Amino acid sequence: MYVVTGEEMRQIDRYTMDQIGMSEELLMENAGQAFVRHLVSSLSQSDDILVLIGAGNNGGDGFVIARLLLEQGFKVKTWVIPPEEHIKGTAKLHMNLYRHCGHPVSNYQTGEAQFSDELKDCSVVVDALLGTGIKGSLREPYVKVIEQVNKARKRVISVDIPSGLLASESGGERIGILADETYTLQAPKLSAFLYPGAGNYGELHILDIAIPKRSFEEVSPHRHLITEKKVQATLPQRLGHIHKGQAGRALVIGGADTMPGAPTLTTGACLRAGAGLVTTVIPSRIKYSVSQKITESTFLFLKDRDGEMTKKALEEDIPFEQFDGIAVGPGLGRKIAKSVHPLLYGFSGPAVIDADGLFHMSKELHLWSEKPRQSPTIITPHPGEMAMLTGCTIEEVEKRRFQCSREFALKYGVYVVLKGPFTIVTTPKGDQWVNTTGNASLAKGGSGDVLTGIILAFLLQHSTVTDAICNAVHIHGKLADKMLETHDIISVNASDLILTLPEVLKSYRY
Numbered sequence: 001m002y003v004v005t006g007e008e009m010r011q012i013d014r015y016t017m018d019q020i021g022m023s024e025e026l027l028m029e030n031a032g033q034a035f036v037r038h039l040v041s042s043l044s045q046s047d048d049i050l051v052l053i054g055a056g057n058n059g060g061d062g063f064v065i066a067r068l069l070l071e072q073g074f075k076v077k078t079w080v081i082p083p084e085e086h087i088k089g090t091a092k093l094h095m096n097l098y099r100h101c102g103h104p105v106s107n108y109q110t111g112e113a114q115f116s117d118e119l120k121d122c123s124v125v126v127d128a129l130l131g132t133g134i135k136g137s138l139r140e141p142y143v144k145v146i147e148q149v150n151k152a153r154k155r156v157i158s159v160d161i162p163s164g165l166l167a168s169e170s171g172g173e174r175i176g177i178l179a180d181e182t183y184t185l186q187a188p189k190l191s192a193f194l195y196p197g198a199g200n201y202g203e204l205h206i207l208d209i210a211i212p213k214r215s216f217e218e219v220s221p222h223r224h225l226i227t228e229k230k231v232q233a234t235l236p237q238r239l240g241h242i243h244k245g246q247a248g249r250a251l252v253i254g255g256a257d258t259m260p261g262a263p264t265l266t267t268g269a270c271l272r273a274g275a276g277l278v279t280t281v282i283p284s285r286i287k288y289s290v291s292q293k294i295t296e297s298t299f300l301f302l303k304d305r306d307g308e309m310t311k312k313a314l315e316e317d318i319p320f321e322q323f324d325g326i327a328v329g330p331g332l333g334r335k336i337a338k339s340v341h342p343l344l345y346g347f348s349g350p351a352v353i354d355a356d357g358l359f360h361m362s363k364e365l366h367l368w369s370e371k372p373r374q375s376p377t378i379i380t381p382h383p384g385e386m387a388m389l390t391g392c393t394i395e396e397v398e399k400r401r402f403q404c405s406r407e408f409a410l411k412y413g414v415y416v417v418l419k420g421p422f423t424i425v426t427t428p429k430g431d432q433w434v435n436t437t438g439n440a441s442l443a444k445g446g447s448g449d450v451l452t453g454i455i456l457a458f459l460l461q462h463s464t465v466t467d468a469i470c471n472a473v474h475i476h477g478k479l480a481d482k483m484l485e486t487h488d489i490i491s492v493n494a495s496d497l498i499l500t501l502p503e504v505l506k507s508y509r510y
């Protein structure tokens with residue numbers, strides 16, 4: 001499943017029409033058919049449905065939807081919002097088809113007062129005002145109508161995208177329909193995953209309107225959705241004759257006097273996610289508090305200063321060659337200078353850099369561009385850490401989540417896991433994967449440490465790095481979703497996620 005910009009969707013449509021030979025009329029009919037097929041089970045014959053039609057092809061979809069609903073006996077009022085003569089091309093063709101069936105159209109331009117009354121009295125609004133063709137700031141009469149719809153607090157269902165939003169941008173101050181559900185056509189658009197606009201989408205559904213795979217392959221968008229099906233098919237298997245060394249020897253480096261919990265969580269998650277052996281490297285001074293909490297890992301206690309492991313101890317006292325993969329950073333501390341590149345450069349396995357590890361990395365980026373690692377490096381920044389790494393503000397990172405992480409991944413040859421609602425995984429070649437699991441309970445200290453542990457464990461058990469990371473991100477979100485079945489959203493702790501791993505992983509087995 002691809003994730004596309006408005007421009008890519010236009011190219012895909014063009015290819016489908018010009019090269020495959022499917023007409024726009026057919027695609028529009030398919031869009032309306034698919035929309036109605038999915039919607040009818042949640043509608044009742046007593047619903048009063050208002051279909052709002054704009055000037056472009058999104059409005060054309062609206063005419064198909066209105067016709068099909070009327071033919072099935074639903075009560076539908078169809079409102080054309082711009083002057084009717086603005087409706088052209090394929091949308092006009094479907095308007096005529098609708099009219100030829102004997103169905104009536106109301107015009108907002110001549111019936112504003114009646115529109116307000118009907119909006120007040122309806123139970124469902126179908127938003128077919130504007131789709132991916134919108135440019136620049138929203139013009140009248142759309143601004144007024146959208147504000148009115150948002151105030152009316154009806155069940156609102158948007159066609160393709162909530163009208164007013166741009167397909168590829170985050171929304172910001174834009175006025176847009178606040179939908180309860182959005183039925184997007186064939187492939188989700190970027191703005192479905194970029195806040196604040198993503199909040200306008202409501203529940204996102206993806207409709208198959210029969211655009212062939214070939215059209216997508218020709219345009220080849222580099223973004224994909226992480227799907228449950230793919231995760232299920234690629235989760236690590238454990239063979240009967242395997243021994244613990246073959247399930248991956250993991251090294252977790254982190255912790256400081258003020259942060260003993262972070263490496264504890266990473267280690268716990270790494271064990272629960274299947275690593276065969278885990279060694280936790282922490283400063284001597286927290287050895288009792290951490291080792292008491294983890295039964296199954298072994299430890300290396302390093303010399304510390306000001307409660308943190310020293311640069312010298314990190315570089316000289318760890319037998320890196322004994323391990324298959326590393327996670328460095330959780331609770332590592334920032335008080336004294338450390339360097340991540342020399343630790344990892346000669347290491348032959350995958351390495352995950354998180355939290356304070358990213359802080360130290362941000363001070364030595366020249367090293368990473370001069371000497372990229374041969375083995376996979378995975379960084380797991382939240383937007384604040386991404387801002388630190390790129391020199392952008394957090395707002396800029398949030399607005400340009402896809403671009404920002406891709407630019408960084410390409411420049412430094414690393415995998416980037418940009419965390420947040422809809423975490424984006426980017427490969428060093430620039431392919432991107434968007435995650436849709438998880439919820440706001442993860443906005444709590446420690447949840448990132450758990451993710452790092454799962455990523456490390458999966459890296460040691462999967463045959464491809466991208467699958468390992470995508471599956472870890474997906475399962476981590478799923479843990480939070482599972483927790484909400486029994487816990488309130490504000491009271492899920494990071495350690496609860498680790499306890500939920502066995503049940504969630506089991507539910508993914510065939």
Ligand SMILES: NC(=O)C1=CN([C@@H]2O[C@H](COP(=O)(O)OP(=O)(O)OC[C@H]3O[C@@H](n4cnc5c(N)ncnc54)[C@H](O)[C@@H]3O)[C@@H](O)[C@H]2O)[C@H](O)CC1
Nearest residue numbers: 027028055056057058130131132133134135137138139160
């Ligand atoms: N994806 C597909 O395969 C299919 C998509 N369909 C639908 O088509 C729309 C895109 O249609 P398009 O005609 O390009 O654009 P819109 O309907 O979004 O609107 C264009 C319309 O809006 C006016 N306009 C532009 N900018 C503004 C603005 N800032 N303020 C007000 N008005 C604006 C412009 O003048 C045009 O008149 C897609 O989303 C799908 O819903 C096909 O139906 C099936 C195939």
Ligand SMILES: [K+]
Nearest residue numbers: 130159161163
């Ligand atoms: K719309």
